[in-house]
Amino acid sequence: MSLPFHLIRALWADPAARRRYLRVGFIQSLVIIALTVGIYRSGSQGSEGAEERARRGEHTDSQKAASPEKEERERFKLEVKLAAEELAYEIRSASGVEEKPAPEGPLPPGEVSEAQGGTPGLLGLIDKQLQLLLALFGLMQIVQWVVIALSRDYHDAISRDASLLTALEPEDEQLTPRVRVDLQWMRKKLSRRIRGFVVFLAGLPLLYALTAALPIRNELLAVLIPAWSAYWVVVFTTAKSAHAWKNSDAGEPWFLRGWNRLTTQVPGFRWRFLQRYGLFWANRTRSVYPPAAATEKQPWVFAGLALTRVLSMLPLVKCFLRPVIPVAAAHLLVAHSAAQPSAPSKPLDPPAPPPAASSATAA
Numbered sequence: 001m002s003l004p005f006h007l008i009r010a011l012w013a014d015p016a017a018r019r020r021y022l023r024v025g026f027i028q029s030l031v032i033i034a035l036t037v038g039i040y041r042s043g044s045q046g047s048e049g050a051e052e053r054a055r056r057g058e059h060t061d062s063q064k065a066a067s068p069e070k071e072e073r074e075r076f077k078l079e080v081k082l083a084a085e086e087l088a089y090e091i092r093s094a095s096g097v098e099e100k101p102a103p104e105g106p107l108p109p110g111e112v113s114e115a116q117g118g119t120p121g122l123l124g125l126i127d128k129q130l131q132l133l134l135a136l137f138g139l140m141q142i143v144q145w146v147v148i149a150l151s152r153d154y155h156d157a158i159s160r161d162a163s164l165l166t167a168l169e170p171e172d173e174q175l176t177p178r179v180r181v182d183l184q185w186m187r188k189k190l191s192r193r194i195r196g197f198v199v200f201l202a203g204l205p206l207l208y209a210l211t212a213a214l215p216i217r218n219e220l221l222a223v224l225i226p227a228w229s230a231y232w233v234v235v236f237t238t239a240k241s242a243h244a245w246k247n248s249d250a251g252e253p254w255f256l257r258g259w260n261r262l263t264t265q266v267p268g269f270r271w272r273f274l275q276r277y278g279l280f281w282a283n284r285t286r287s288v289y290p291p292a293a294a295t296e297k298q299p300w301v302f303a304g305l306a307l308t309r310v311l312s313m314l315p316l317v318k319c320f321l322r323p324v325i326p327v328a329a330a331h332l333l334v335a336h337s338a339a340q341p342s343a344p345s346k347p348l349d350p351p352a353p354p355p356a357a358s359s360a361t362a363a
Contacts, residue, residue: 001304003331007324010165017161021320024154028319032147036140140315148318149186153177158323168331171242195287200232202284203255205277230306234299237306239291241329243337250293256282294333301332 011017148155154177163170207224211217238244252260256278263274285292295302309325312318 001308003305003328004308004321004324007162007166007327008320011158011162011324014161014165017158017165020154020161021158021323024151024158025320028147028151029316032140032144032316032319035143035147036136039143040136040139137315144315144318148322149189150179150181151177152182152185153180155323159327162324162327163330166327166331168327168334171326171330196232196236199285199288200229202281203228206259206281233310234302234306235288235292235295237309237325238295238302238329238333239288240326241333243330243333244291244294247290247293250289252282253285253289253292254296256285298332298336302329305329305332 008021011021153175156172156175157177160170160172160174204225207221207228211220211224214220251257259278259281260275262269263278264270305325305328308328309321312321312325
């Protein structure tokens with residue numbers, strides 16, 4: 001959890017790296033705030049103008065639609081209402097019941113809210129403020145993604161600085177950062193998002209099937225689905241480093257191994273359609289075998305790094321935290337690989353004796 005902040009401290013200790021880190025983070029933050037405020041104000045003014053034009057149009061249409069027949073109906077309704085009120089007053093007077101006079105002037109705010117059954121003014125104000133904050137949060141997330149996509153070269157340069165300052169071989173080549181539209185990176189990012197969504201969905205049928213007959217199904221799903229999602233957040237945090245993809249011979253992750261063992265060895269579960277589902281599940285997940293295998297070797301370590309990465313979901317925090325997450329993942333993977341004992345070399349077989357020596361020995 002603390003490794004990304006140690007990397008930030010290493011950046012801070014070097015004057016050149018510190019200037020680049022602060023300049024990029026603050027400029028991105030200011031651009032995100034300015035664009036978010038400008039877009040939100042433009043949208044608010046446009047919606048208010050549209051509502052005002054709509055109200056004017058409705059008022060004009062209602063005036064045009066007014067006819068003598070409608071006015072006659074309204075007059076008749078008013079006469080019936082007055083006659084009913086006069087009759088009710090005469091009945092109450094004859095029975096001796098006094099009518100409570102209606103208060104003159106506007107009611108106090110509390111009585112108005114209680115009489116009308118509406119939401120108290122404070123709750124309505126809080127609701128409006130929450131809607132405003134949610135709208136700004138969603139808009140800022142979109143603007144932030146666009147700004148970082150255009151200036152991601154600067155984050156790559158910061159990642160390279162952090163790697164060099166902490167004695168780690170950089171994963172990115174040295175480049176001159178600039179603001180640009182990187183279509184190749186966008187396509188790769190989109191394909192990764194789709195792949196992550198697919199591998200997440202592939203396991204949901206099993207969760208729903210396992211809880212289908214249980215009385216507390218909704219409560220279990222409320223726990224299992226977030227846990228399944230959290231697992232993939234950890235895996236994709238590991239996948240931020242290129243070192244997580246080096247093991248091309250990685251086997252099936254733990255859930256597929258368990259499912260295959262269940263559907264091939266446990267009586268009562270060795271059904272053909274369950275095995276086919278396992279094959280389907282494996283095909284959808286095979287592309288992420290390497291980072292999943294790397295996560296299994298250090299599950300708690302990468303869970304801590306994933307918790308820190310969650311902070312980057314907050315607007316503006318991502319501008320400062322995103323460049324060091326891949327470097328942190330690379331450090332963990334390289335350190336674990338270096339700590340593993342090397343495989344013992346297989347002893348060579350002794351050379352075969354020459355044919356003559358063999359014959360003499362046999363004699």
